[in-house]
Amino acid sequence: MTPSLAPRRVILPVIYGIALLIAWEALAHSGAVSRLVLAGPLEIVVAGVRNWSELGFNAGVTLAQALIGAAIGNVAGLLVAICFVHWGFFRRAVFPLAILCEAIPVVAILPVLILWLGNGMAPKIFVAAFLSFFPMLVNAYRGLSNVDEEVRELLYSYSATASQMLWKVRMPAAVPFMFTALKLSACSSMIASLVAEWLASERGLGFLVVYYGQSYRVADIWSAAILSCLISLGLYGITAACERRALSRSSP
Amino acid sequence: MRGPALSLAFEGRRPWHWMGLDIVMLNAFPDEATRVRAATLPAGLYADGIDVVFRRGSHSVQALKDCSLDIPRGSWATLIGASGCGKSTLLRVFADIVKPTAGTALLHGVSPAEARANRIYALVQQGSTMLPWRSIIDNVALGLEISGLPKSTRYARAEEALALVGLKGFEKSLPSELSGGMRQRAAIARALTLRPRFLLMDEPFGALDEITRDRLHFELLRILEETGATLLLVTHSISEAVILSDKVIVMTPRPGRISEIIEVDFGRGRTPDLRGDPRFVQYEAQLRRALHQPA
Amino acid sequence: MSSSLSGKLPEFGRFPERIGAILPPVVLIVALILLWSWSAGTGLLPKWLLPSPQAVLGEFSHHSATLLKHARMTAFEALGGFALGALAGAGGAFLLTLVPFLRDMLYPYALASRAIPIIVFTPLIVVMLGRGLVPIILIVAFATYFPVFLALLRGLNTLNADRMELLHSLSATPLQILWKIRLPSSLPMLFAALKVSASGAFITALVTEWIGSNVGLGYLVMVSGQYFKLATMWAAIFSASLMTLALLGLIVLIERLMGRYTSLATEV
Numbered sequence: 001m002t003p004s005l006a007p008r009r010v011i012l013p014v015i016y017g018i019a020l021l022i023a024w025e026a027l028a029h030s031g032a033v034s035r036l037v038l039a040g041p042l043e044i045v046v047a048g049v050r051n052w053s054e055l056g057f058n059a060g061v062t063l064a065q066a067l068i069g070a071a072i073g074n075v076a077g078l079l080v081a082i083c084f085v086h087w088g089f090f091r092r093a094v095f096p097l098a099i100l101c102e103a104i105p106v107v108a109i110l111p112v113l114i115l116w117l118g119n120g121m122a123p124k125i126f127v128a129a130f131l132s133f134f135p136m137l138v139n140a141y142r143g144l145s146n147v148d149e150e151v152r153e154l155l156y157s158y159s160a161t162a163s164q165m166l167w168k169v170r171m172p173a174a175v176p177f178m179f180t181a182l183k184l185s186a187c188s189s190m191i192a193s194l195v196a197e198w199l200a201s202e203r204g205l206g207f208l209v210v211y212y213g214q215s216y217r218v219a220d221i222w223s224a225a226i227l228s229c230l231i232s233l234g235l236y237g238i239t240a241a242c243e244r245r246a247l248s249r250s251s252p
Numbered sequence: 253m254r255g256p257a258l259s260l261a262f263e264g265r266r267p268w269h270w271m272g273l274d275i276v277m278l279n280a281f282p283d284e285a286t287r288v289r290a291a292t293l294p295a296g297l298y299a300d301g302i303d304v305v306f307r308r309g310s311h312s313v314q315a316l317k318d319c320s321l322d323i324p325r326g327s328w329a330t331l332i333g334a335s336g337c338g339k340s341t342l343l344r345v346f347a348d349i350v351k352p353t354a355g356t357a358l359l360h361g362v363s364p365a366e367a368r369a370n371r372i373y374a375l376v377q378q379g380s381t382m383l384p385w386r387s388i389i390d391n392v393a394l395g396l397e398i399s400g401l402p403k404s405t406r407y408a409r410a411e412e413a414l415a416l417v418g419l420k421g422f423e424k425s426l427p428s429e430l431s432g433g434m435r436q437r438a439a440i441a442r443a444l445t446l447r448p449r450f451l452l453m454d455e456p457f458g459a460l461d462e463i464t465r466d467r468l469h470f471e472l473l474r475i476l477e478e479t480g481a482t483l484l485l486v487t488h489s490i491s492e493a494v495i496l497s498d499k500v501i502v503m504t505p506r507p508g509r510i511s512e513i514i515e516v517d518f519g520r521g522r523t524p525d526l527r528g529d530p531r532f533v534q535y536e537a538q539l540r541r542a543l544h545q546p547a
Numbered sequence: 548m549s550s551s552l553s554g555k556l557p558e559f560g561r562f563p564e565r566i567g568a569i570l571p572p573v574v575l576i577v578a579l580i581l582l583w584s585w586s587a588g589t590g591l592l593p594k595w596l597l598p599s600p601q602a603v604l605g606e607f608s609h610h611s612a613t614l615l616k617h618a619r620m621t622a623f624e625a626l627g628g629f630a631l632g633a634l635a636g637a638g639g640a641f642l643l644t645l646v647p648f649l650r651d652m653l654y655p656y657a658l659a660s661r662a663i664p665i666i667v668f669t670p671l672i673v674v675m676l677g678r679g680l681v682p683i684i685l686i687v688a689f690a691t692y693f694p695v696f697l698a699l700l701r702g703l704n705t706l707n708a709d710r711m712e713l714l715h716s717l718s719a720t721p722l723q724i725l726w727k728i729r730l731p732s733s734l735p736m737l738f739a740a741l742k743v744s745a746s747g748a749f750i751t752a753l754v755t756e757w758i759g760s761n762v763g764l765g766y767l768v769m770v771s772g773q774y775f776k777l778a779t780m781w782a783a784i785f786s787a788s789l790m791t792l793a794l795l796g797l798i799v800l801i802e803r804l805m806g807r808y809t810s811l812a813t814e815v
């Protein structure tokens with residue numbers, strides 16, 4: 001958060017992380033926890049390296065589903081938000097409904113989606129898109145309508161057109177809000193993609209975790225689960241970095 | 253604006269009770285060692301060679317350079333000068349918010365930190381900060397609440413102070429429901445509830461209309477006279493500076509320093525008729541010249 | 548865009564305005580249900596795609612005992628996990644705010660934790676703890692914990708300089724600052740996080756039931772899907788949505804009741 005990083009803010013977390021890893025390794029070797037459940041970090045890394053091609057392929061599948069879904073969901077959310085801003089009647093009719101729909105645990109209707117769309121990538125992409133759609137819709141609408149009253153009056157006095165208003169004022173005002181949604185969707189689309197693979201699937205990291213789980217390959221489960229965390233972190237980190245770049249230009 | 257509220261506030265009690273003069277006189281420093289030390293040192297506001305340098309990463313801004321002043325106890329001083337010349341910074345040095353890079357600041361002989369710990373000053377901020385989730389009365393009573401006074405006492409005092417600044421009837425309103433000027437008056441009321449020995453005010457009348465401002469000027473002067481409190485006030489208004497001061501401290505920017513101190517000799521018992529006094533016009537002209545002088 | 552200026556005016560809750568706000572969505576919902584009913588009746592919508600609304604409603608009345616049993620389980624998991632996670636998250640945020648050492652040590656991990664898909668660890672936790680209530684409540688609690696923890700941590704540490712100066716000049720103690728400024732000004736963020744977590748708690752409970760349980764609405768959805776009992780499946784989905792809405796509604800209600808903290812704190 002603060003630009004100046006005090007040394008203790010770097011050293012302390014590093015020490016803590018290393019200590020945690022050592023304690024974990026020791027715990028795994030002590031026999032206090034069953035070997036059927038806990039694998040040590042070294043073992044997990046070894047398992048990950050041994051399995052890298054299988055992990056890599058399945059990670060690619062999961063990531064592709066997440067990214068395609070997130071792209072569809074976010075673009076659709078933004079478009080609908082733009083419609084909301086311009087057509088008040090449409091918004092008044094649809095927005096409450098959209099908020100109701102957000103409460104539908106859409107991942108849970110996955111069994112239906114599998115019936116509808118088969119058990120390929122389509123239902124996973126759909127779920128990822130659905131989970132990205134609503135945060136983007138809500139946030140983008142809030143951002144687009146978050147125009148300062150005086151700025152709006154100024155543009156009104158210039159008799160600016162609706163599209164000038166959109167591109168010169170509303171869109172820039174909405175950028176921070178959209179990044180909030182993008183960061184949410186970076187995580188949720190990955191979760192959606194992973195979880196959707198638990199049911200009726202033969203590919204993907206989510207499938208691998210369950211598959212290894214059924215055969216009690218503990219180190220392999222850990223390596224697949226940790227890999228999915230790393231991918232999710234990476235997506236989030238990239239989005240956050242883009243946000244910082246985009247926003248640093250507009251505000252000092 | 254002068255309503256019946258004002259006369260009510262003082263009805264049936266001696267003025268020094270209202271401001272807690274007894275407390276100011278006898279018990280300003282609960283802590284014995286500070287009390288003993290304070291008795292031997294300058295009793296007003298005192299600054300010697302204050303430098304303030306703000307560092308932002310690699311570059312630094314010298315906000316104050318070698319500022320010295322001595323405002324005797326019970327007298328009134330205003331800081332005036334161009335925007336950005338360091339008036340707020342100097343005030344905040346006395347409030348223990350900005351630590352000076354060099355130099356000494358004393359309030360009644362003790363450091364700003366001790367003064368703050370003993371709660372002998374009250375601050376009115378430039379933005380008249382309110383906590384938006386608290387009603388006006390709760391905002392005004394905040395200082396007393398922090399000091400740990402019982403509820404009945406602090407509400408009684410807060411109501412008196414609100415009446416004094418003409419905000420009776422707005423006790424239950426939220427700050428967002430008030431105008432900027434009304435919030436400023438609430439901030440002034442909050443400072444008054446503390447019955448401070450020093451009043452540090454940063455442009456407290458900035459957003460007020462002429463009429464209310466005039467009324468509050470003399471209201472403030474009356475309270476100061478009754479309590480013997482010392483005033484340090486930041487302003488942009490030349491006439492306000494003349495009316496409210498024994499000393500006007502003129503500052504120049506880059507780096508902020510005190511260029512001139514003008515004594516205003518109107519004594520006590522000032523009235524609105526002051527504006528008609530020929531000396532008032534002379535002081536204004538003198539001050540205007542001082543402000544226009546190149547650094 | 549000529550309406551953009553006058554569009555500001557009709558925000559007062561006058562009677563015609565309220566109708567204007569309520570009528571369109573209601574009409575839309577009724578129209579959608581009629582369309583659904585009609586197209587199911589004429590066979591335009593095949594049964595395997597979507598059973599008719601009458602069939603789904605019938606499910607509610609005929610199999611209410613079954614639905615209730617599963618719904619009770621899911622509600623217990625979601626609400627229990629939600630409460631546990633929210634409390635732990637709030638506790639963690641206070642702890643890190645008050646103890647600078649812990650804050651410095653854990654802050655990067657706290658930041659990273661929001662991107663961790665805790666739910667992928669379900670198979671592991673099921674291996675560890677077996678199937679049943681405990682692992683599911685634990686996972687729901689984790690899923691709730693991180694958003695609440697992070698939002699409150701951020702809220703408590705996003706300081707308004709003027710307000711801090713005011714309390715500083717009044718010589719307030721750190722605890723007074725926490726109660727009188729930091730906590731109230733973090734409430735808007737906290738409620739935003741609670742709303743996200745509320746639907747998250749139900750989603751997590753439903754999904755973990757797929758592999759972690761053999762009761763609960765999530766389990767019911769999966770099993771009835773496998774046996775093509777579509778009316779049951781939709782009834783289960785609607786029950787889950789209703790419960791989510793109920794929790795969300797409760798949170799929004801509390802947020803409204805605390806309006807002076809939650810709506811104004813970011814302004815002024």
Ligand SMILES: Nc1ncnc2c1ncn2[C@@H]1O[C@H](COP(=O)(O)OP(=O)(O)OP(=O)(O)O)[C@@H](O)[C@H]1O
Pocket residue numbers: 306307308313314315334335336337338339340341342378508
């Ligand atoms: N916290 C800070 N960090 C860095 N620079 C500061 C800080 N506070 C003040 N300054 C700088 O110090 C100088 C004096 O600021 P100050 O607020 O005291 O001015 P001022 O005389 O009160 O102005 P105004 O009349 O506009 O209120 C300015 O140049 C300002 O940029």
Ligand SMILES: [Mg+2]
Pocket residue numbers: 339340341378454
């Ligand atoms: Mg200032």
